[in-house]
Amino acid sequence: MSSELVNWAGNLTFRARRVHRPTTLDELRAVVAGAPRVRALGTRHSFSDVADTTADLVSLAAMPPVVDVDAAARTVTVAAGARYAELARELDAAGFALPNLASLPHISVGGACATGTHGSGVRNTVLPGSVRRLELVTADGDLRTVERGDPDFPGLPVSLGAVGVFTTLTLDVEPTYDVHQTVYLGLPMRAALDHFPELVATAYSVCLFTDWSTPTFDQVWVIARTDEPAPKAPGEAWFTAQPATRDVHPVITNSAAACTTQRGVPGRWHTRLSHFRPEHTPSSGAELQSEYALPARHAVAALDALTGIAAEIRSVLQICEVRTVAADDLWLSPAYGHDTVTIHFTWIPDEAPVRAVIRLVERLLAPFGARPHWAKLTEAAPAEITSRYPRFADFRALVHRYDPAGKFGNPFTERYLGEGSA
Structure with a gap:
């Protein structure tokens, strides 16, 4: 129940x-x-x-586990309820790969796409950026297929569950590849911000972590493809940060057993691009999360602004992560219209003080047009959030056409789309 x-x-x-x-x-x-x-x-x-x-x-967890690779078209059609870890294993076995994965491979393909979930890398779009075609059940039970190039398509991959129930998604794929992951420790924040565009572009994926206790990125996770030039030689410093000599967890006091392999050991894309291994639960789940996506051109100013409330953030924080995402044209994507930097907060599981700090963070990030992650906590007013999406009125109209009676509405969509969600 x-x-x-x-x-x-x-x-x-x-x-x-x-x-x-x-x-x-x-x-x-x-x-x-x-x-x-x-x-x-x-x-x-x-x-x-x-x-x-x-x-x-x-x-959709009990639906048939569809993973259908079309080698000629370089696509894979996958059941919406499949988890990325399951998809990745089968895709790699067929000789193909996705361009990116989120921090957790445990999440479903349909749910991750519907909420605009992403990984990291200046060349990598959000996960729904790989969607070429999707199939969904509409309000009357009909089955509908929409493809890239159709007028409605940009409003559908990230649609918050408001237009129907995804059944399958067809994703672009590429030939499989290997990567290696190195974690660097102790990068001064000033050094990072002074060289930020260069720093985040040095490798396929760069993720920076801080607990805001000092003006330092305590860890920088650097993932490089083996078919591209290595950003640094093994053991070499990286913007003054030193390579870790053991595998680490983003929260340094936690065991690294759940984390993917580090220290420059090469491996298949799906065994390194996520922070956590699919066979392990990454943590107890005793946490809260919020995340903000803002234009990459504002990243340095936004992070500088947050240093002014570092003590308040630290008081309720487990870890903060900074990542990059390439621009796309999906109407409700956090990266719609511009290259993006995301600032993610994993908070302690104490909602009242966490929400108080979220309000402080959002007040500082508002001038930079920060878009809160649809699936994480926010204190911002819905009208304020929707104003940061230039095509939101078009999305509202699309929902009305697909679901005029509001069958797929809920309190969340009512807050953002209006009463009845249609």
């Missing part, structure tokens, strides 16, 4: 009156057609109430 269904972090209890778990496409279509209101449920890694509802939830 809904009283027993909580999200991964435990900060949200789902209020659904029932949870459907169809095992076939026909069952899914019947569930959607027959429910007055329904929301798709992914792997429950959202910290916001984006998937919550007082009506019905539908989980």
Whole structure:
């Protein structure tokens, strides 16, 4: 029952009156057609109430595990409920790869795309940037396919569950490749900010971590492809930071057993691009998260601004991560329209003081046009957030056309799209 269904972090209890778990496409279509209101449920890694509802939830976890590689077209069609770890293994076995992965490979493809989830790298778009075609069940139970190039397409991959239930997504792929990952320790923040554009472009993926206790990026995770020039020789300093001599966890006091292999040891793309191994739970889930995406040109000014409230941040913080994302044209993507830097906060699991600091952070980041992650915590007013998406009115109109009665609405969409979500 809904009283027993909580999200991964435990900060949200789902209020659904029932949870459907169809095992076939026909069952899914019947569930959607027959429910007055329904929301798709992914792997429950959202910290916001984006998937919550007082009506019905539908989980795709028991649907057929589709992973269909088209080598000639260089695509893979995958079930929306599949987790990235499952997809990656099968894709690599077929000789192909995705350009990027999120920090966690445990999340579902459909849920990650619908909320604009991303990895890191100045050349890498958000995960839904790889979507070429998607299939979804619409409000009347019909099956609809939309492809890149269709007028509606830019509004659909990141659509917050408001237009229908994704069944499959067809993703662009490339030939498989190897990468190696090196963690560098003790990078002075001033040195990083003085060379920020150069620093984040030195490798395929660069992720910077700080706990804000000192003006330092305590760790920098650098992932390089083996088919590209190495950013540094083994053992060499990197912008004065020194390579770690053992594997580490982003929260340095935590065990690194759950983390992917480091110290420059080469391996397949899917064994390094995520921070955490799929066979391990990365933490207890005892945390809260918020994240902000802002134009890359404002990254240095925004991080400088946050140094003014470092003590307040540190008081409720576990770790903060800075990453880069390439621009795209998906209407609700955090990187719509410009190359982007994201600032992610993993907080302690104490909501009241965390939300107070979130308000401080958001007040400082507002002048830079920061867009909160749809699936994480925010204190910003919905109208303030939607004003930062130039195509939001077009998205609202698209939802009205796909779901005029608001079948896929919930309190989350009502806040952003208006009463009835349509």
